[in-house]
Amino acid sequence: MRKYLYIFKSNLMTNLQYIGNITIGFITYFVVIFIFANLWKYIYSDQSKLINGYSMEQMIWYVILTEILWYATSGRKLCNKISDDVKSGNIAYNLNKPYNYIGYALFSHMGEAILRGFLYTIAGVVIGLFLLGPIENFDLIALPFIILSSILATVINVILVICIGLTSFWVEDSGPFYWIYSKLILVFGTMFPIEYFKGIIEVILKYSPVYVTTYGPAKLLVDFSYQSVINIFLAQLIYLFIAVLISLLIYRKGVRQINVNGG
Amino acid sequence: MNVIEVKNLSKTFKVKIKEKGLKGSLKSIFKQKYKTIDAVKDISFEVEKGEIIAFIGPNGAGKSTTIKMLTGILYADEGSIEVLKINPTKERKRLAYEIGTVFGQKEQLWMHLTPYDNFKFFSAIYDIPEQVAEKRIEKLKILFELNDFIDTPVRNLSLGQRIRCEIVASLIHEPKVLFLDEPTIGLDPVVKENIRTLIKRMNKELKTTIFLTSHDVGDIEKLCKRVIIINHGRIVLDDSMENLKYHYLNKKIIEVKMKEKVNLDDEEGITILKDKGYNLKIEVDTQYKNVADVIKLLDPDKIIDINISNIPLENIISAIYKNEDK
Numbered sequence: 001m002r003k004y005l006y007i008f009k010s011n012l013m014t015n016l017q018y019i020g021n022i023t024i025g026f027i028t029y030f031v032v033i034f035i036f037a038n039l040w041k042y043i044y045s046d047q048s049k050l051i052n053g054y055s056m057e058q059m060i061w062y063v064i065l066t067e068i069l070w071y072a073t074s075g076r077k078l079c080n081k082i083s084d085d086v087k088s089g090n091i092a093y094n095l096n097k098p099y100n101y102i103g104y105a106l107f108s109h110m111g112e113a114i115l116r117g118f119l120y121t122i123a124g125v126v127i128g129l130f131l132l133g134p135i136e137n138f139d140l141i142a143l144p145f146i147i148l149s150s151i152l153a154t155v156i157n158v159i160l161v162i163c164i165g166l167t168s169f170w171v172e173d174s175g176p177f178y179w180i181y182s183k184l185i186l187v188f189g190t191m192f193p194i195e196y197f198k199g200i201i202e203v204i205l206k207y208s209p210v211y212v213t214t215y216g217p218a219k220l221l222v223d224f225s226y227q228s229v230i231n232i233f234l235a236q237l238i239y240l241f242i243a244v245l246i247s248l249l250i251y252r253k254g255v256r257q258i259n260v261n262g263g
Numbered sequence: 264m265n266v267i268e269v270k271n272l273s274k275t276f277k278v279k280i281k282e283k284g285l286k287g288s289l290k291s292i293f294k295q296k297y298k299t300i301d302a303v304k305d306i307s308f309e310v311e312k313g314e315i316i317a318f319i320g321p322n323g324a325g326k327s328t329t330i331k332m333l334t335g336i337l338y339a340d341e342g343s344i345e346v347l348k349i350n351p352t353k354e355r356k357r358l359a360y361e362i363g364t365v366f367g368q369k370e371q372l373w374m375h376l377t378p379y380d381n382f383k384f385f386s387a388i389y390d391i392p393e394q395v396a397e398k399r400i401e402k403l404k405i406l407f408e409l410n411d412f413i414d415t416p417v418r419n420l421s422l423g424q425r426i427r428c429e430i431v432a433s434l435i436h437e438p439k440v441l442f443l444d445e446p447t448i449g450l451d452p453v454v455k456e457n458i459r460t461l462i463k464r465m466n467k468e469l470k471t472t473i474f475l476t477s478h479d480v481g482d483i484e485k486l487c488k489r490v491i492i493i494n495h496g497r498i499v500l501d502d503s504m505e506n507l508k509y510h511y512l513n514k515k516i517i518e519v520k521m522k523e524k525v526n527l528d529d530e531e532g533i534t535i536l537k538d539k540g541y542n543l544k545i546e547v548d549t550q551y552k553n554v555a556d557v558i559k560l561l562d563p564d565k566i567i568d569i570n571i572s573n574i575p576l577e578n579i580i581s582a583i584y585k586n587e588d589k
Binding site for chain 1: 336358364373374375380384387389390
């Protein structure tokens with residue numbers, strides 16, 4: 001495990017050199033939050049009203065956290081990197097190192113994701129307090145659960161994106177798969193809580209990556225309960241196990257196809 | 264004791280082929296055609312502990328494919344490989360702890376970290392305890408003269424400094440065999456010389472077996488005692504450098520400055536390479552004529568200056584490549 005922590009640390013150290021670049025992304029983050037804040041203020045004309053069990057403040061804080069998770073994961077960059085590694089044959093150079101490539105890719109990307117998540121959290125809290133003030137009935141006891149759930153959400157998301165990137169072993173471009181996945185997460189995961197969808201879609205979303213990668217941590221932030229903690233952590237652990245398993249299977253199957261250019 | 268044993272190793276690649284033009288592109292959507300390339304064909308060799316061996320050949324000869332099979336990056340189709348009695352295909356991770364690799368065209372260092380942080384990273388990757396790692400870094404820092412830039416981010420280092428760090432990173436776990444794939448590519452002559460000296464020193468002090476591929480004849484000449492030449496996937500020569508240099512082509516170059524003109528046309532075993540009147544450059548095939556006879560032919564009393572040298576190694580190697588191509 002020490003080696004993976006070092007991989008994490010090394011990428012964290014690398015990204016510390018790019019704090020300036022990361023903070024430039026705050027601009028789009030602020031714009032998104034500003035748009036959603038105004039959208040929800042318009043929808044909640046009566047601001048004391050609840051829609052699908054959520055108040056206006058809860059809805060905006062929900063989006064603040066899901067967008068933090070979205071920006072922290074930075075999935076497109078990861079997917080492109082994995083895909084390029086596969087297509088260029090660079091992935092092969094990891095084979096004669098004493099670590100697992102999936103572990104390497106995960107911990108390496110988490111080094112960046114944690115830093116981005118931390119910086120975006122500061123930005124999110126500032127804009128949230130500025131627009132709405134503190135979250136109503138927020139109990140500090142919820143904080144460690146929210147942090148842990150957010151980390152698990154990002155880990156699961158990163159592994160799923162790695163799986164998508166690894167499809168490059170068989171397809172020319174994994175971009176379209178990532179596009180579909182990211183839009184599903186963006187539309188169904190970051191903008192609205194699952195309770196906003198009815199019938200079969202709500203059921204599907206409860207079993208989809210949306211539940212564990214965005215909804216879970218945001219739900220704990222805006223509507224904390226120990227029952228939610230149990231449900232969300234259980235789902236995240238099951239998803240984590242399955243995601244790791246799938247990624248290892250794809251990798252093992254794909255790596256046999258490696259053709260590295262000779263010289 | 265052999266550290267590398269390769270028997271009847273073969274590897275083929277399936278390469279997609281497409282007919283030319285738009286028609287070909289459309290056709291390839293429905294029917295994909297492949298051709299098989301024999302990258303390595305039935306090669307066998309052994310490498311002894313502590314040897315520095317050159318594994319050379321023209322582009323596309325199968326060198327890097329062989330190195331990649333030896334290091335577990337590629338699977339062999341046929342034949343057997345044992346590196347330190349380990350099968351690279353079956354026990355890739357175990358082998359990783361015993362070997363080091365430097366691919367000159369593929370950096371393994373983290374560009375934004377310092378060499379020191381990189382070495383610490385590689386120590387962790389190879390499960391080396393902190394204190395041991397510190398000692399090794401200190402030792403390698405002195406051996407490879409890294410003191411001036413060990414705390415400078417890798418991205419700010421010159422290519423020569425970076426290659427030195429790449430080699431150190433691959434030595435941090437004290438591998439028994441080091442695979443160097445074109446380690447001096449792109450370096451200027453002074454830095455090349457410096458890297459060669461350091462590699463030689465490393466081989467002497469750490470007793471590391473070195474398996475080197477390079478297109479640079481200087482690397483081979485200065486570092487290696489044995490050379491394996493591969494062409495079209497087959498081994499065409501496996502001999503000592505001495506034999507290669509002095510016996511393989513049996514040729515000498517004689518450059519003379521004469522008092523008066525001499526005519527050596529139609530002399531068996533002599534090829535005139537340059538004739539500028541009083542200055543001659545001739546190639547002597549010692550299988551047909553020895554050097555003393557040539558000097559007699561020139562008449563020693565008429566020689567102002569003479570220089571006898573071996574055929575440059577580069578020419579010998581090129582001749583072997585060309586011969587094989589025919």
